[in-house]
Amino acid sequence: MDHRGAEIGSLKKNRRPGRGTGAQAVVRQIYDTLDAAYGGEHWHWMPDVARPIDVIAGAVLVQHTNWRNAERALDALREAGALNIDALAAMPEEHLATLVRASGTPSVKARRLRALARTIRDAGGLGAFLVLPPAEMRTRLLATHGIGAESADAIALYAAGKRIFVVDAYTRRVFRRLGHGPAGNGYEHWRAWFESALQGEPVEVFQRYHAWLVLHAKAVCHPAPRCAACPLLAACAHGRALATEASASRR
Numbered sequence: 605m606d607h608r609g610a611e612i613g614s615l616k617k618n619r620r621p622g623r624g625t626g627a628q629a630v631v632r633q634i635y636d637t638l639d640a641a642y643g644g645e646h647w648h649w650m651p652d653v654a655r656p657i658d659v660i661a662g663a664v665l666v667q668h669t670n671w672r673n674a675e676r677a678l679d680a681l682r683e684a685g686a687l688n689i690d691a692l693a694a695m696p697e698e699h700l701a702t703l704v705r706a707s708g709t710p711s712v713k714a715r716r717l718r719a720l721a722r723t724i725r726d727a728g729g730l731g732a733f734l735v736l737p738p739a740e741m742r743t744r745l746l747a748t749h750g751i752g753a754e755s756a757d758a759i760a761l762y763a764a765g766k767r768i769f770v771v772d773a774y775t776r777r778v779f780r781r782l783g784h785g786p787a788g789n790g791y792e793h794w795r796a797w798f799e800s801a802l803q804g805e806p807v808e809v810f811q812r813y814h815a816w817l818v819l820h821a822k823a824v825c826h827p828a829p830r831c832a833a834c835p836l837l838a839a840c841a842h843g844r845a846l847a848t849e850a851s852a853s854r855r
């Protein structure tokens with residue numbers, strides 16, 4: 605899923621994390637490098653989105669599409685006066701589907717959006733949901749139709765400000781190429797690995813880190829990476845191997 609969201613670009617620059625040892629040192633050093641490279645960018649996880657309800661609805665609408673289409677659907681919901689938990693929970697799916705058509709697969713997204721709104725309504729409404737303990741919030745989100753771990757954690761991190769690390773395909777690609785990561789490759793292996801390495805860091809570091817990894821993977825660390833332009837090249841096993849191969853082939 606192409607996450608964008610809370611106004612990462614407008615977040616205040618945070619203190620640089622300390623080093624620690626082992627994975628902790630590596631994860632924090634990479635954060636430092638990415639933050640130095642991208643920290644001045646006015647880039648948002650979801651452009652022009654800041655309110656929790658926008659992040660929550662956007663996390664469903666952006667599934668399997670780009671943010672431009674998700675934003676058109678958000679606009680339609682807003683114009684219809686339906687961008688709130690009570691309206692989304694109560695609206696017939698067919699009507700909701702017509703409003704979110706711009707984001708693609710409207711019936712699927714209407715069902716998911718309504719299920720998510722009902723989860724939040726059943727937790728006592730948006731205000732009560734946002735202050736749930738992180739573990740309970742995750743449990744409720746993961747029990748919701750159509751909400752996987754990545755969407756649940758994006759909502760918890762960017763809408764509710766929980767210190768939860770969002771893992772996506774970009775994260776895995778960049779870190780595997782760098783030569784780091786957990787022994788297992790499951791979502792929970794990655795999440796636990798990052799959260800352990802970032803113990804004690806403020807939520808803004810979690811928000812910025814995910815944002816910079818998405819930006820980095822889109823800008824430089826493509827499937828065919830542009831390593832010569834990469835700020836992480838000196839620390840990257842894959843980048844160094846590619847450079848060695850290129851140099852050998854020129855001889």
Ligand code: SF4
Nearest residue numbers: 825829831834840843
């Ligand atoms: S050096 Fe290349 S492979 Fe490594 S992180 Fe940078 S772009 Fe990706």
